[in-house]
Amino acid sequence: MISHTNMVLAPYACDPAKSRGRRFAQPPAPTRTEYQRDRDRIVHSTAFRRLVYKTQVFLNHEGDLFRTRLTHSLEVAQLGRSVARTLGLNEDLVETIALVHDVGHTPFGHAGQDALNACMAEFGGFEHNLQSLRIVDLLEERYPEFDGLNLTFETREGILKHCSRRDAEVLERAEPGGVGHRFLVHQQPSLEAQLCNLADEIAYNAHDIDDGVRSGLITLEQLQALTLFEQFRLQALKEHPQLGQRHQGRRLLYESIRRMLSSQIYDVIAATQAALDAAQPADVQAVRALPPLVQFGPEMRAQSKALKAFLLEQLYRHPQVAHTTGQARVVVTELFAAYTCSPDELPESYQHHIQQAHQAVTDVSADGPRLTARVVADYIAGMTDRFALREHERLTGKRLLS
Structure with a gap:
């Protein structure tokens, strides 16, 4: 049997040996931690495989190289693990939440979700976070003893990035003190879940720039108005002047995005470590009682908001995208x-x-x-x-x- 005690975790990280467990008790796996086991169940699930043909921004048939929900989830996992290792958080749990967080998304991205929510308005509505939870708790049919994947509390908690009070009350009635409880008592999820939320934002902002330029709907010239992007474009050109040649545009874009991602990751690490040092949470439960701790610094947060506003106006509301989402x-x-x-x-x-x-x-x-x-x-x-x-x-x- 392989020991799992060699993981170096901070006291405020989620320890798989102290998990709140599964809805249906199962004996431990001999060679995997509980969170590794969750990850493996997700990777082998039908819902996860479907993500390869689900829209991120551009429909799958519009181009072979645009991101899908699957590639997006992999990018979130990579970014999340990088931060988790530095902060002493549980990398396996971060990866697990990242891989599962979008399994409830409809076809056609947010347009599909909005349409299905409208259709379900008189029947309780539709929200992809709740649908992800519904999939892992009920809809996957793989095991003879139970419905769903029977994941740990910590993974299921991380799935719910948002939850209305009405929906939280429904969850609480079905599972008192369960994953809906924190929304009723205004507490936070684990640091691993908080990290996945921010890694999700960092990932889609970066890859939507890439896909937007690749599609021709936004240009490098437009991006120069954004401080968060332009400072790294100028850095790249200063260190590698040959990237200013016309045929090097794609390489310049990649290098600028790479530097932008690194800067955001280092900023999150520094700002979060400062917040942890100030709050000194003793354990996971202490984390839940505090304000969110995984965060950008003030300047990076402002620059990130400006980037999101740019993408909303120039890409997500672009007439070509609007036509596609309308259909x-x-x-x-x-x-x-x-x-x-x-x-x-x-x-x-x-x-x-x-x-x-x-x-x-x-x-x-x-x-x-x-x-x-x-x-x-x-x-x-x-x-x-x-x-x-x-x-x-x-x-x-x-x-x-x-």
């Missing part, structure tokens, strides 16, 4: 209408889920539409971009986004 909303909306009107169009397994849900309630006439809608939402949310388009064409006869 994506139509696909999701019409899929939802088709399945709720004719549930027999769903796969047999999902029809069985509807039947099971109906059998569990006393008043099917009152609860039936809500239960059917939730199963339909589960099915649509699990689709890849290309499968959603094929299903939409099959059910409506219309071909969009091809």
Whole structure:
């Protein structure tokens, strides 16, 4: 048996030997910590594999080199592990949360989520963080003893970046003192979860610059107005003047982004260490009672906000992106209408889920539409971009986004 005691963790890091455990008790694995085991279950899950064909900003068929939800998750994991090691946090837990944090995303990115949330407005709404939790707790069907992946509390806690009070109350009723509790008592998650939240932001800002330039929707000239980017472009040119040649534009972009990422990571490490030194949390529970500790310094936070505002205006709201996302909303909306009107169009397994849900309630006439809608939402949310388009064409006869 391999010992797990050689990990050097800070006292405020999550120790797998002190995990709050799983919803269904299982004996420990002989060669892996509890968080390594969570990571492996996620990597082998169906929901994780689907991320390779789910939109980040640009639809999968628009280009082979644009980021997908899968490559984004890998980048978040890489950035998170780099910071975790320096701060003495649990790298395995950071990686695990990073890999699982987007498994609940719909096809077509935020456009798909917004459309599905609108469709589900009278049935409890739809939110991808909650859907990620629903997947790992219920929807993955891999084990004979339980539904879901039966992940540790700490991983499940890290999945919920956001949660409304209404949704937290629903979670609390189902699992008193569980993953929804902190939103009701205004506490923080573990430092590993906090780190993943910030690594997520750093990763998508950087790769959306890259994908935006690659797509031709934003230019290097536009980016020069951003202090966070321009200072590193100028540094790169000073040290490597040949990058100023026209044919070196791609290499200059990569070098500028690389330096920008490094600067943000070093800033997070310094600002977070300063916050930890000031707060002196004794353990994980002390962390939860404090304000967020994983953070940018004030100047970097301001520069990051400016970058996000730029990307919102110049990329996410670009007419070409808006046209694509508009059609994506139509696909999701019409899929939802088709399945709720004719549930027999769903796969047999999902029809069985509807039947099971109906059998569990006393008043099917009152609860039936809500239960059917939730199963339909589960099915649509699990689709890849290309499968959603094929299903939409099959059910409506219309071909969009091809």
